[in-house]
Amino acid sequence: MPSVTLLKRLFCTIFLITGFTAAQAVELRTAAEDSAPKYLMRNGEMRGLCIDFLKAIEAAAPDIKFTGYDRFYPKLRIEASLAKGELDIFCGIGRTQKRELLFSFLDTPLYWTETRLAARVDDPVDNVTFDGLKGHNKNMIVLVVHGTDHADYLLHNGVTNIDAGAHNMYNNLNKLIAGRGRLAYLTDLSLVHELSNNNFHSKLRILPGVIHIQAEYLAISNTIAKSTKDRLHEVLASLHSRGDLKRLHMRYTQIEGPALCR
16 A cells, blocks of 8 residues: 555645646636627537637647637627726627727738628619718618627718617618618628528528628737737637638538529
């Protein structure tokens, strides 16, 4: 039988090893937003494009662990929590001057989005240009999601006939079907998901042309350690160079069923 002294030494060794390993793991607090397909709650489990990105980072860097991505927060609360250091990181957000005053961004984009317009299938509207949206036309109300940077972008560029009351794109598209708006302004990622998965394709169509192109990033709080930021930058750059980010993004941008542009 091992002596008491030997058992104590073994216990201390195990404690030091496991304690050292735990000390090396950095837990980063995050959250989800009600924005499919970036975040999708299915049978009590959070899934989606951003969850795939976070898990890819964890797989490539076992010393990094994300927590809290099963909790839905409004976008404005996410931004405020990043600014205060209550959240450490958030996946899938546009880089704007206003946001850069509150928190930071990793330089490598996660993916690029094309912002398009959707209309009802029985609406003759077609080939709407950005200039055609400008001004205040009560017959051309544009629906955007509350709390996103879409409203700010449109207003900054002279488009004032907007309705930003809905908190997610699913509700906005239902408003569009009900005639409570003429057009819906949203990314190709959201359009493909909603029109392919919620039986909208028989009632709505995507208009030709791209209104705006922008990148989506990982946002990080200014309160996290520089070593952690550098590690995240290194891992994300590696995933980009290997093509992993692009492959994950393509899973969510493939249009199934009938053509959506008519």
